Amino acid sequence: MDTAQASAVSNQSITFRIWRQDDPAKPGHFDEFKVPYRKGANVISCLMEIQRNPVTSDGKKVAPVVWDAACLEEVCGSCAMNINGRVRMACSALIDKLEQPITLTPMTKFPVVRDLAVDRDRMFEALKRVKGWVPVDGTYNLGPGPRQSQKDQSVMYVLSTCITCGSCLEACPQVSQDNEFIGAAAISQARLFNMNPTGKLNSEERVRALMGPGGIQDCGKAQNCVKVCPKEIPLTTSIAVMNREVTKLAIKDIFFKEDEQKGSSGPA
């Protein structure tokens, strides 16, 4: 291809060390691959190159590496993995900015499916837990929704760009494969729907969902999430906002109980 952003091929090559695991129940190992250097290449384009020629550095024919990707422009959230020990999106990880050999390993906070592909089901389940939706009456035409200020829109827009990639859970010391901590992404989504003029009507349900076991109190305030989020979502602010909501509701609960007790004791 002869384009103004020439993608020059040279005789240099890039070395990859890639985690291989055929079966989550079996132990894994690393394979090393060498891929021809191309200007502008990223980790996914190199993995695609390996598919076309799945041969390790020492000449062994192996099965192509299994990894998740779809959009290749950092908007679908598929391709999160650990690259040189740091969680990030593989499609936007430019080779020129990485040290070699480039080591690829799957995220550790989710069960491995195979090689670099993991099962992030817990993230989607978390969205159910916080009722991450606006409960509309139906799909018939009821005219426009409530007006919103430009300021609110700009805050909500940023929150709603979360691509459910799982990086924030991967970086969080409180999340592990066998605990229930809901994680920063879902907490931030609860904030989003509680800001929405219609979503607000059910805000208490979402706050309650964050109160139980595995809820917001499990957050250890390490602040790793906000550092790794590829969409630069202000996760620590979201956690702080929702923490306040949880506290408010807890206090309200106490007073409500006292009121109830007073009420039930009848007129003095």
Place this chain on the structure above:
Amino acid sequence: MAAAARFTVVGGGLAGLMTTIKLAEAGHQVDVLSLVPVKRSHSVCAQGGINGAVNTKGEGDHPDIHVKDTLRGGDFLAEQTSVKGMCYAAPGIIYLLDRMGVTFNRTPEGLLDFRRFGGTLHNRTAFAGATTGQQLLYALDEQVRRYEAEGKVTKYEYWEWLGTVKDDAGRVIGSVAMDLRTMEIRTFPAEAVCLATGGPGIVFGRSTNSIINTGTAAGRAFMEGAIYANGEFIQVHPTSIPGEDKLRLMSESVRGEGGRVWVPRKKGDVRSPRDIPESERWYFLEEKYPKYKNLVPRDVATREIFMVCRDLGMGIGGRDGVYLDVTHIPAKTLDAKIKGVMEIYEKFVGDDPRHTPMVIFPGMHYSMGGLYVTFESDAKTNMPVDGSPKNQSTNIPGLYAAGEADYAFHGGNRLGANSLLSCIYSGMIGGPAMANFAKSQSTSAAAMPEKFFQSAKAYWADRFATIKKMAGPENPYQLARELGDVMTENCTVVRYNDRLKKTVEKIRELKDRWNRVNVLDTGEVANRALSYTNQVWNMLELGEVIATSALLRDESRGAHYKPEFSLPEPKSKDPTQDPEWMALWRKRHEKWAKTTMARYASEGPQISYEPIATPVLDPEPRWYA
């Protein structure tokens, strides 16, 4: 049929999710199958926005003008009934999305904001930053999650639809699908099945599409007897960043917000763009199209850029590439309206487009063609009849298609921001159509003899057992790349019959080589190469349909451009003032204003043409100068 029936929707992009919502809302059970978690479907990539003539800018916009722009933009190949229905439904759809919580940009008064897109003179495009598709998909995904929590929807993510299950009469009564993790193959009985499986971008190797958009489902449906229509109409987007793995789109909204396309006036000028003074820049679109300027329809802009680079050799540095310049727009405005796009450029090229003009080139983007579907037209309104089971139905009873996978709404060329709309609209009418189809059947699919399901499942179990043993010299990923290269070279912006013939021959050669493929992976878990090898065959089928349809259409229309068969330039600025030219145009129009219909045959696609009803708008020459 019982009041609550079971349906299958294949695909969890905008079209599939809207179909699902409509069925679940009516109380039915829906199985949603998707290659990836639905939230990761290709619809997330859409940047610019969604059209609807809401007319909040005092420009006198109206759904009728939207209809006219769409039909004209598509050079009168679109299905007119559905286009009218879509444009009239558009404002309501945007309001619905607003109510679902889409974070659309707002005016200072708190109303929805609208921007201008190509092929129209109106501000008609609602947008959420420059990630509108993502925001719309999430809104529908959230509604579906709500139905999932209520038990009305069951999602099968990482499941691949393989083919239909039919009864003796040829009615679709279910599907066969494969779990892409455990590799289990099973059947899904359904009263009706909708293919909302998106476009075939990966048939072209590199495109602006997600890499899961292989078109495999449409290719398979074609092999099973579904008609594939207007396959030759492939939209090449004027502005993308060329890349090794993907052509990353720079949305039309960049020009909608004032972006300007130019090249240096001096051939091979090596100065940095910022050192080239205004007077030495050639804004070729603005010069040639003073009315629409940089916002001419996509096919027009693409051809102009292509010719500037290839025919005139005026590309930057003499190569493929022109400037797309937003450096005159305040960075703050850019960030408020098109930050998503700015970031993609910054991330993948390394330059900040707020300060350095972007370098772009056309890239394969969208398929106007797709599975042939019909509509029942209301004689009074010329719009689809509410709830008619005919709407969005393919020629196979019980099989429906919606979204980019269907052929109906965009004719020879799609207008920007009309696709998200057609996806949602087709789901809105497709869901009720499926439900009413089921009601009209005397026997429920669920009550059909087990043998139909067993034999369909056995066919696929057998096919994959065979593929798994394939140990020849050919690499399936390499075959797909060769297909992509030849399709991009000969079947995109400019088309010549000799090269199209060679393309069809090359595809036949690739099909032959497919028989000597090596499956590469014999693993029992998440064997992607196994599923991909099967997909490659379906991609070859679709490639052959597209190339053959292009070969046989000897004219230029919309995105399909054959210099050997183009009309001459008219002698007057307004072509209707040149009677000789008008006579030529009319003759051509009578011959070719028809839908291309491809039917499967083992020796290659059989092409025929179907006249197009024009109850809504009489065809006229398409002219933007």
